[in-house]
Amino acid sequence: MGLLAPIFAISLAVVVVSGSHQSYPGTSSRPILSDSEANTLSESNYFQGWSPSAINVPSKGDYVVGSGQTYTDIQAAVNAAIKAGGSTRKYIQIMPGTYAQTVYIKGSVPLTIYGSGSSPTDVKIELTQGADLSTSSYVNQVNPSGSRYKDGDPAYSTYSDCASQSSGTIGTTCSSIFWIMSDNVEVYNLQVRNKYASSSQGQSVALKTDADKITISNVYLISYQDTLYLGSGKQGVVQRVYVDNTHIQGDVDFVFGGGTGVFNKVAFTAVSDRHPSGAVIFAPSTHPTNSYGFFVINSVITGDSGFLSSKKVSLARAWDAGVSTGGYVAGTSPNGQLEIRSTRIDGVINADAPYTTATSNRAYSGNAGTSRNLNDNNYNRFWEYNNSGDGA
Known part of the structure; x- marks a missing residue:
């Protein structure tokens, strides 16, 4: 567990040390937002009217x-x-x-x-x-x-x-x-760990949210598969979670779910000890009518020594919850939504092909059109803006 302290220190004060080389509209394997598109997918829009405040705690509870x-x-x-x-x-x-x-x-x-x-x-x-x-x-x-x-x-x-x-x-x-x-639950300054470490692809959630207006700050969340599980993704159900100054660690779909999550100054670390052949970080399962899934800003996406410079880690895949192989229906099936912006992405990611096949075996399909609809469910809804690093 020695990796935790330095990575968490980075997340507390993220500095993007080199300018972004990401240019609109990107490619079909890696779509990049324009300035105007980024404005429509701003942090405040993900919050949908909620303004979470810093957690203040008394000396005695x-x-x-x-x-x-x-x-x-x-x-x-x-x-x-x-x-x-x-x-x-x-x-x-x-x-x-x-x-x-x-x-x-x-x-x-x-x-x-x-x-x-x-x-x-x-x-x-x-x-x-x-x-x-x-x-x-x-x-x-x-x-x-x-x-x-x-x-x-x-x-x-x-x-x-x-x-x-x-x-x-x-x-x-x-x-x-x-x-x-x-x-309206706040969690602050503690570690939650699921110690399950089977060599199989076994799910083991550290923290799950099924509620709205949840704030998680200054926390370590540690597991392998399915570390952080956000919301159910039901139509019309708003479940917003704000995560800041936090370290999240895992290997398979370790930030997933159908809720809306805003991640600010978070260190996402892929670990290789179970599966050195690869990892997947995000697996959103956003309802097709919800424009706001996961929003990552001012953060660090990295890996342990087994993954650094390996390009074996995927940023994301869609979790098509409840959809069998070949059964995806645009506009009906879940279609994960994710935006990563102003974040350092290390060389653990293959910059040319950062996304992978959905859980329903739906091939990744990004929209690089210049007159695109950001919520066209015939395409994946994974977007980036102003990121830097060897994996960007």
Whole structure:
């Protein structure tokens, strides 16, 4: 894990050290936005009227978790805060330490959950929990002796659903270590890690959001496949997430989902220890009527020593959720939307062919026309603007 500190330091103060050589309209393998097109796909448009503010935390939270504190279990503090009710934001402070547990947030109370250490790695929330975990093993791990999730608790139904999956294994969604199902939640200054490391292509979510107006700041998110899962992508459902000053690490589709995410000053790091032959960073599954999927700005896209200068990492592929091979229908099927701008892209990416085939086996098709419709679902909706670096 020694890679984390220097990469995260870069993300805190991203400086694009060389000018962009990306020119409109780009190519069909790598479309580049014009200035006017970039204005229509601005950060404020992705926020859709929301103005997230910087996270400010008190020296002592309303609920304190740690050895010798009122709460020794994060879920217990979350439950207490939600059961207390009200519309005033409540602060859950986590003292330094390692917390081998899941955290499910489900309710209507605005919460800020923050680590009180000097760096995100001082507070570690982690488990080994792959999608292929049996439901019985999940129960024993997540709810030992039935003490963490009880009937009547805010997130009991979520736990119960995961524990009773008909397949006998928990699946991708229930592999999540930290799962946000409440609007207006802030997460600050901690690390969430799914330690599942099978050599197979097993899904293992570190953090999942199924809510609106979520802010994640100064956080490490670590896994391999499916590290960060944003939203469901249902038509008409707005689920906005703002991620800043954060490190996200993985190898396969490690930022994915159907929600809207804005990433500012984020370090995305592809790791090669499981699959040195290649990696995929983004896998959006945006609803075809939603113009705003993932927006990346002022960030760094890089890899570990096994990938640096390798050109083996793909920036993105479309996650055509629910679409079988050859079954994509333009305007009906999901069509991931992604914009990367003013970001340093290292030589881990093949600059001539940065995108790859969708999960439905739909070949990548970029639109390099000069009178193009940025939301033409006959094409992929992956765009870049003003990026720099050997992979740009």
